[in-house]
Amino acid sequence: DTVHGVILYLEDITVSFDGFKALNNLTLDIDVGELRCIIGPNGAGKTTMMDVITGKTRPASGRAFFGQTMDLTSLSEAQIAHQGIGRKFQRPTVFENHSVFENLELAMKTDKRVLPTLFSRLGGEQLDRIAQTLDLIRLGALAGTPAGLLSHGQKQWLEIGMLLMQEPRLLLLDEPVAGMTDAETERTGELLNELRGKHSLMVVEHDMDFVAQIAGQGKVTVLHEGSVLAEGSMAAVQSDPRVIEVYLGR
Ligand code: ADP
Numbered sequence: 001d002t003v004h005g006v007i008l009y010l011e012d013i014t015v016s017f018d019g020f021k022a023l024n025n026l027t028l029d030i031d032v033g034e035l036r037c038i039i040g041p042n043g044a045g046k047t048t049m050m051d052v053i054t055g056k057t058r059p060a061s062g063r064a065f066f067g068q069t070m071d072l073t074s075l076s077e078a079q080i081a082h083q084g085i086g087r088k089f090q091r092p093t094v095f096e097n098h099s100v101f102e103n104l105e106l107a108m109k110t111d112k113r114v115l116p117t118l119f120s121r122l123g124g125e126q127l128d129r130i131a132q133t134l135d136l137i138r139l140g141a142l143a144g145t146p147a148g149l150l151s152h153g154q155k156q157w158l159e160i161g162m163l164l165m166q167e168p169r170l171l172l173l174d175e176p177v178a179g180m181t182d183a184e185t186e187r188t189g190e191l192l193n194e195l196r197g198k199h200s201l202m203v204v205e206h207d208m209d210f211v212a213q214i215a216g217q218g219k220v221t222v223l224h225e226g227s228v229l230a231e232g233s234m235a236a237v238q239s240d241p242r243v244i245e246v247y248l249g250r
Contacts, residue, residue, distance in 0.1 A: 007032045007200040013062035022048040024226035035196045038204045040223035046204045055080040086168035092155035096148030107162035137161040153184030173203045189213035
């Protein structure tokens, strides 16, 4: 599934909390290399969906296929992370006392394939990967700066970089621009657009201008009451009467 096909297929997922269905027969698929935006009002089930994908929450019914054949609902959180699903929560978690460079280096070395090199010098290929990631996350000039001194937005970029160092097969981002300045939001959009096609991404976001910036010609999925209410281009879902009602009728 490295070039074509479906990276994630959620099939009829239902999650109940004391009889309340946070997800209600949710069915959704994401292609390899796709950048899928997920929107929907508060309580729509967006967080619960990501909890199911990462194994934090087990559905009452339904299955979640990763790379076509692997059913995630039978795996533990650790096993799922090991399969290459990276998740970024809203709050950035970086090693504040370590430099930007060291944060990327540490993230790369938690990848078990590089573990034997944990106490050795970095090879040229590894240095290249770090340099490329520094460019991508716009922190090349701050490589030696302790992460604790970065702005909120810069910490968010660093955390995205750290996830990328682990070469995830699917990246889940929860409101990546929450709390960012307008300029940081704009640059985050550029960054995510650079990832399109090279990585498979699911981005949950409230900021509609930002969704419009990163959705491009791609699909946007609108969740409501635990199911998919609408799916299509940003223009199509924005003019869908059902979507308008859900957003305005509250
Ligand atoms: P979103 O992320 O779209 O705002 P959530 O997935 O957080 O939505 O929540 C979906 C619904 O499920 C909400 O009504 C929420 O109150 C409920 N819910 C989520 N987690 C729990 C839980 N652990 N126990 C009870 N209800 C929950």
